[in-house]
Amino acid sequence: MTRTTRRSVDKDRPKAEEMPPPPPPAAKPSTATLPEQSEAPITVHKRIRAPLLDKVFERSLKASLSGITPEAWNKCFPTPTARRPEQMKEVRKKFCEIYELNVRKNFQDIVSSRKLLASLDNLDILISEAHSRKDQYLKENPQAPLPMDPPPKPTPVDKEKEAEKQKPEEKPIEASLAEEKDTKKSDVEAKERSGPPLPIPIHELKAEDLYMSHLYPILQLQSSRLESLKQAQQASIDILIKRRKEQQAEIKELIATLEKRLRVVDEAAEGVKEILEMDGDEEMTEV
Template sequence: MNPNSRSPSPVPAAPVQESPGIRAAGLINVFNTAIKSTLDKCSYNSFAACFPTTAQYKPDVLDDVRRQLTSQLEHAWKNNFESILAQRNVVQSLNSLDQYIDDARTRKKKAEVEAEGGVVEPPVPPHTLPPSQIYLAHLMPFLEEHSKQLNTQLTDTQTANTELLSTIMAQRAEIEVLVQSLESVIHDLETSAQMMGEEDVQGLSAEIRELESEMKK
């Protein structure tokens, strides 16, 4: 194997379920069975043997005391056990172990199918890989996710730039239309001014000719 070649990025692990899986449920069942077996040994006869006088004169009271004691013990043991499970993340850890085992079985079946009855080559032990491959195997998922985020941001920026360019082009076209309209209005005003100027000059010339005619008379 080329020490400089990159190993394929590992598939991201599936989310670990919060409810007890196979092994966590098995552990809880074993604990509950152990509690029941222990408390069952504290029967009335065994308890009465420790308090013969009370058992002789107040058997009902003694039985109530035994029931309360066993109930409190069961409640305290279960609370302590649940507290340990929560503090140590036992359920999540055992669920992760279930996932690892299921993943290993799936990989094994896939390798057997791909081998088509041939010899299935065992995977390379991680401790035999060079540090560069182990480093990249842990780093590549982060880099790939970061690359996806950057590509998404780049796509969003390009889309925003395209929309902005379209807006600018539309505004420029609108400005050109307005300029053309203004130029047309100015041209009309200039033409009107010229026509008005010519009429004034012609009227003035007619008045001068009339004055000249009167002066000649």
């Protein structure tokens, strides 16, 4: 081993002081899981669908709980209810509470796992923005009203212009008569050239024409069918009435024949009675 002197130590000391200190050891990355970042709050113009979802859930839960009535509970557990009615009431109450808590928890888990509220809020935002863009576009580019929209009310200036347009130009009587003759001649010539007139298109027919061309024949056919059915029913009724009269006549004849035979029997009985009486009188006289 070499022995270091004081001078060598003093020489080495400034070198050690000039050297920079060693860097600190790098920290090991922590294996702990970082907490999940919560979803950023979404600004919605007007929440519509998320409250509706909550309302639907509340109504469904209420309807489900309304089915657990005391009568249904007693039918499910008749023996315990008959023996311990108060305890079974408490059991039913706790069952409803636990059922409601579990349903609410499951619903909240589904909503949070699938991010339903955020999706519904985004949908509300998209729809509201689309409506605003549509309104802005209609303001910048006004469009003509649709045929079904009511027409705008005319202003006094428009009324005056229409009245001026509707005023016919005054023409002399001779010129008007000549024009009428010319139009008639041109119409006759056009008819002769074109031949038979073309049928009127359906969209130009009036309501009365449509009624006469489509509905009237159907009604006539139905009325004729009803009339034939009525006549057939009347004929069957007449046949039944005739049969009834014939049966009544037969019954009267049978009654008359029976009465005649009964009269004959009565007369025979009276004759036998008279004979017996005469025999009795003769025996009495002989005695």
